[in-house]
Amino acid sequence: MRKIKESALLNAEEFDLIFDQIENIYDSNRNFFDSLQQRLNASKNLRFCDILLEHLRLMYPYYQKFFMKQIIAMEVLQNRLDSDKNFATLLREITSETRIHLPLVSYLIKPMQRITKYPLLLEKIYKNTPSSHPDYKDCQEALNFSKKICININEACRRMECFNKLDWIQRKVSFSKHRSLKLIDFNSETRFLGPRTLIRYGVLTKISSSSETLIGLLFNDFLMLIVPDRKQSKLSSINDIFKNKQAIETNYHLYRQPLLLNQFELMNNHQKSSNHSDEKLDSSSTHSSSRTFTIRLKEKDKLVTLKAQSPRDRTQWINDLHQAQQHYFAILNQMEQRKIGLQLSSLTLHQPIGNLFLTLEETVQIYTIEGIRFNRCSMPSGHRERLDKRFK
Template identity: 30%
Template sequence: MFEIITSEYSYMHSLSVLVCHFMRSEALKETMTQTEHHHLFSNIGDILTVSTSFFEDLEKRHQENPQIPDISDIVEEHASNHFNPYVSYCSNEVYQQRTLQKLLTTNPLFKETLKQIERKPECGGLPMISFLILPMQRVTRLPLLLDTVCQKTKACTAAYGAATRALKAISKLVKNCNEGARAMERTEQMYTLQKQLEFGKKKPFPLISASRWLLKRGELYLLLSEELGIFRRGAGRLCYLFLFNDVLIITKKK
């Protein structure tokens, strides 16, 4: 329980470095568009607010009793009612990583400005990416700490019941974060494919859907014995297939 408190303090401090020295840097902001800035930092300010509130409640319990009788109720309350910004942040991960990579490879001014910030003593010699991934690391570490609390607590007691409820709440949050990230990744993939497909005279197929995702893609040699759209009668043709959960799209490469 003490480790949960101390690690939350360390995590909160690192988040404040990210917000104060990177996100709020006017020099860095001027090197990119507003959209790129949003994709890069997402709602990290909300994450810092959430962490600060969580730590304050944990620290208050510690001040009341240095032996810390229990903190499971605090974890359950925050995981259930206040940690939703984590879902948004983790869902944005695919855009965040793509945007950072693009800026580093195509924007020399951004790269140089970023290096100058990273040299600050407050950053401890760490690159910005190590700060950006902290929320994902934190949200996956908390269940491990809570699981240990459960193991160290005597079964069939009120404290054990509270610990298991807290573990359940934080595990549900992790699941929602993973599902959000997966859904966003699928949507991004659909969006990319939609731009690559050309339907010519055929009616364009509305590919992007929240309930659709790609299962498999690759080349196949099709032997066709009758007229089928873009292929000649009786011709064998090397095709590129996209198999989704609800539709199969047969294409040919340009």
């Protein structure tokens, strides 16, 4: 770290991102080792799970912060290696000077390898520790806590990865041709499904008289198809758009207005007819390929046939679309039943005994021209002049 910092080949922001929490993780593990060494020197009847439990609780925040940034950090590191020959040469020199000659990337994945081993090791120790042993209870607690750490870190990483992908979509996809959709906030709450999540994404080809390569983005509330701004951008061979430099750096725009999950239906593979076609469909063998699937736009009663990258990819698209729609409709049905229940219960209410006046000052997800939100609800109540509640 010292040589890399002194070289000034990384700016301060890049250095802090790549090596974030590394010193804290090292120091906390060193303290753990020292505590174990002291216990070993002080007693022959070794107990150590109480020490492990104590230090796991101290280490956890450092590991969590480290893993939340690790994906971006690895991308930044790889980009610097690809674009800066001097930086790549420096890392090779540092690698050759180390005792075990491991590259920097290997050291940066060590924290993940270390923390995920604790549940496996503790599981074996716990199974072989008699219940009468003084370390038994602490071993059980340490095992449970280590599992909790791994679960929480995985969830935090998943959320951060989802946030970063939605943020990329926000920055890279233009809505200029659909001005009514310009202010969609991808990293926000949906209307009734909780936080917006990206379920599936990938390259799709629209089967028509002139085949077009698209990027499909399936969220938990709508399906969006986008195309690159530059026609020369070749995306058909890309497996993962978020791991491909060209795809990441490309700008996109909407192919068509996003489709809410209740605005289209998946068609049976054999339910294709020319009178429903969105455009004149190609009659070649590609049209009936095992890689294609069709959706019907309910409002226009038109078919759109899309080709996935492989038969397996097609199956996954169909499954994810089906499951997303099933969940979407289930929530809609619950809301409808709740609405009916409220209407029925209102029939048995007594006559009103008073009035409650509410002043709505701001509403969630309503933006000003500058894109600033101030959410506040004011409500006079009894002797209290105001009751303000901040909320998101």
